């Protein structure tokens with residue numbers, strides 16, 4: 089279950105730099121400012137939904153949250169030391185509260201006017217993705233939940249105002265797809281059958297068709313401004329490197345190739361939807377290149393190191409924050425520390 093945790097530490101910073109221009113423009117709407125941020129996706133943007141599910145994929149344990157000011161450094165269910173890209177985008181847009189997790193008890197009443205977060209660690213485009221965690225919200229279900237929220241907006245604002253608010257003043261971000269490879273297609277044992285019976289082309293076709301239907305469903309529910317993230321270099325994450333027994337500076341070729349193949353198809357899909365769905369804007373967020381750049385030129389972005397508890401022993405004085413964690417878990421390898429410049 090380590091992969092869900094390992095993946096997301098600190099990946100958000102770069103993502104943001106490309107998105108911010110577009111999003112700030114979108115926010116600068118003549119119709120009375122920014123409305124809501126609706127967040128769909130996996131552990132990269134889960135803000136606590138999995139805390140409310142009986143699941144093996146949870147992040148409500150330290151060191152998650154250690155740099156998250158709003159919780160005083162306590163874990164919240166975010167799979168990261170700090171904020172997710174969803175939180176940061178919301179802040180930059182001037183939304184006073186982070187989008188509430190859909191499953192949290194306070195995701196009711198006026199709180200939803202700032203946005204709602206449906207993301208779930210372990211979730212994917214395909215329903216079967218993340219089965220290994222027992223429970224998680226796949227994108228189909230996340231959109232079912234948005235359908236519920238959509239009805240609540242009609243009640244809160246009246247149907248014509250609600251439609252305006254959703255279509256003109258709200259952002260829909262979707263950050264998903266990595267688990268469809270990591271915790272579905274590439275999963276040892278569980279998916280061997282699928283991999284024998286389905287070629288990478290066939291599997292990626294299924295993913296793209298499914299996603300196309302999912303985005304069209306959101307459009308039917310009045311979503312218009314979309315930001316869709318592609319899949320990062322999943323062959324370079326510790327989980328993949330470990331199960332494939334690679335060295336520190338190598339990445340798993342098959343996993344990265346699948347990600348790149350999917351990403352090519354995603355770009356085509358978004359171009360197609362931009363033409364087909366009237367009034368909608370789909371922005372493609374190139375997570376793959378950003379994260380690859382981060383991995384390659386990490387020092388340029390103020391990242392001091394990625395480290396494990398074993399490594400910690402030699403850098404003790406610099407990493408006082410991790411002392412208790414590493415003392416209790418001397419062999420932990422899923423911690424990466426990102427320092428802003």
Ligand SMILES: *[C@@H]1O[C@H](CO)[C@@H](O)[C@H](O)[C@H]1NC(C)=O
Nearest residue numbers: 158185186188192194195199
């Ligand atoms: C919802 O509850 C959480 C946890 O108690 C809190 O941190 C957050 O600020 C609340 N959000 C809203 C919009 O009330």
Ligand SMILES: *[C@@H]1O[C@H](CO)[C@@H](O)[C@H](O)[C@H]1NC(C)=O
Nearest residue numbers: 214215216226228229232298
């Ligand atoms: C996936 O699950 C959702 C929600 O349970 C369901 O509506 C949908 O039909 C399922 N899709 C497939 C392809 O099984």
Ligand SMILES: *[C@@H]1O[C@H](CO)[C@@H](O)[C@H](O)[C@H]1NC(C)=O
Nearest residue numbers: 231232235236305306308309
């Ligand atoms: C939303 O839910 C209603 C039932 O309440 C259903 O008729 C409709 O098809 C759903 N819309 C989408 C896009 O899923």
